[in-house]
Amino acid sequence: GPAGLSAALFLHRAGHRVTLFERFSEPKPLGSGLMLQMTGLHVLERLGLREAIHARGHRVDRFVGRVVPSGRLVLDVRYNVLRGDQYALTVHRGALFEVLFNEVRRAGIALEGNFELQTIDMISGGRGALVDSKGRRVGSFDLVVDALGSRSPTLPQFYRLRTESLDYGALWATLPMPPARFQPNTLEQRYQRASVMIGVLPVGRHGGVSEDQVTFFWSLRGRDFEAWRQAGLDAWKDRVRSLWPETDVLLNGISSAEQLVFARYSHHTLRQPYFGNVATIGDAAHSTSPQLGQGANMAMLDAAALADALTEHADMSHALAGYAKKRRLHIRLYQALSAAFTPFYQSNSRALPFVRDILVAPTMRMPFVSRLLAYMVVGSWGLRMDRNGAPRV
Numbered sequence: 001g002p003a004g005l006s007a008a009l010f011l012h013r014a015g016h017r018v019t020l021f022e023r024f025s026e027p028k029p030l031g032s033g034l035m036l037q038m039t040g041l042h043v044l045e046r047l048g049l050r051e052a053i054h055a056r057g058h059r060v061d062r063f064v065g066r067v068v069p070s071g072r073l074v075l076d077v078r079y080n081v082l083r084g085d086q087y088a089l090t091v092h093r094g095a096l097f098e099v100l101f102n103e104v105r106r107a108g109i110a111l112e113g114n115f116e117l118q119t120i121d122m123i124s125g126g127r128g129a130l131v132d133s134k135g136r137r138v139g140s141f142d143l144v145v146d147a148l149g150s151r152s153p154t155l156p157q158f159y160r161l162r163t164e165s166l167d168y169g170a171l172w173a174t175l176p177m178p179p180a181r182f183q184p185n186t187l188e189q190r191y192q193r194a195s196v197m198i199g200v201l202p203v204g205r206h207g208g209v210s211e212d213q214v215t216f217f218w219s220l221r222g223r224d225f226e227a228w229r230q231a232g233l234d235a236w237k238d239r240v241r242s243l244w245p246e247t248d249v250l251l252n253g254i255s256s257a258e259q260l261v262f263a264r265y266s267h268h269t270l271r272q273p274y275f276g277n278v279a280t281i282g283d284a285a286h287s288t289s290p291q292l293g294q295g296a297n298m299a300m301l302d303a304a305a306l307a308d309a310l311t312e313h314a315d316m317s318h319a320l321a322g323y324a325k326k327r328r329l330h331i332r333l334y335q336a337l338s339a340a341f342t343p344f345y346q347s348n349s350r351a352l353p354f355v356r357d358i359l360v361a362p363t364m365r366m367p368f369v370s371r372l373l374a375y376m377v378v379g380s381w382g383l384r385m386d387r388n389g390a391p392r393v
Contacts (some may be wrong), residue, residue: 001093003299004147005100009110010307011145018109019139021130023116030032031093032261033215034290035060035187038086039379040297043304049099056095058204058212059184060088063377065189067357068196068243073187073359079378081371086378088293090187090354092174092213094346095206096296112138120154126277126316127301137194143316145306146280150266158275163236163268165332166289168346169225170197170217171260177202177212178249187334190244194353195219197345198244214249217237219346222264232291233257267287269335273327274320277304286331291345294379296336301383301391302327330382337376 002021012018020027035118036044036053044050065075079086092230121129121137128144131137146154155161182188182200190198197219204212216242221230228236237251254260266287273285282299302323309322343349344356375381383391 002096002100002296003146003303005104006300006303007145007147007306008104009279010303012107013111014307014311020109020111021115022113023114032174033090033092033201034296035293036089036091036119037297037379040300041089042391043300046304049103052099055092056204057089058202060090060187061185063187065191067191074357076364077373077377078229079374082374090201090203092203092206098206117153119157120278122276128277144278146278146284147282149283152284155284158278159270161268163266166265166267167221168219169222169262169264170219172217173254174213174214174215175250175253181246183247192243194345194347194349198240207286225262229257235373256372265341271325273324277316279320279323281306286335288335289342291342292338294334295377333382
């Protein structure tokens, strides 16, 4: 994913000898659409990859959310209330993977596939050896970087972790973008209370696809997934159309349940994202709901911060402590914001969407509040920024 690939590139360019381990025989992307905020785009710019990702992405200038059936506007985040040319770039995960992995290959970074990590053996001098699911033991590394996501097998090995499985996940499908059906350069969402959220996210192109794509998503409780499958695709399509008729052009492109991927989410934050000479980055260090669209951006910020800390400190323990310090405020702030905001949009509560629609929505029209929301979505809260608006991690 973006955390591991970015870390490999940053560390390789800093002069370290890097080996990437991957459980697939050939690395490949998983997932659907994501949003690259200005924070993530600045990290890609440091890697010299901003133009490459722009060629595959779609510019988004606004988030719009309406309740159904009234159509009342309850979410309106505009980037143009901020100074400079601020925006998000929406891409398919495959596009981000292609850009990063192509650069990994070009750099000649060593890659070992078919390696499913089981555990890490700590050996003399704080070095680490990797043990796979077949018991094979590999290497003696000065530093092991865990970028395996929220289900990493190293988490219970090194941390007393309390992970909260979130009730709601989402069904995702990537489809050809229909002409002139949805607002251009906009992430559009529809809500029915907080138990239903429907979204349409333009994501550009990936994998040699010649036409622009769009990611369609539908929130769903994890325990209701099997019931959704049993009810059949047509019944679900009828419900979606009744809530948002304009989506019929997208639903017509879904002919089987296999086109929809169900993503489950969990929430955890490591108090200290390293143990010995093992550094943890990305979702392995801090997983949450994708409600604020910060996951890939924060993962790449982790990678940049880790590489910078290793450059700044000759001693490994000081470097890892420096990495944790660089990321601590930003991570904890956005983990807390995500935990606070998610129930307003994905939960069974009746009170919270009432507060969202009746009390919160009107305040968003106030200039100060609209700028505050835009800065939050950009992902810059809790980060030091330079004169050009780039994050100093």
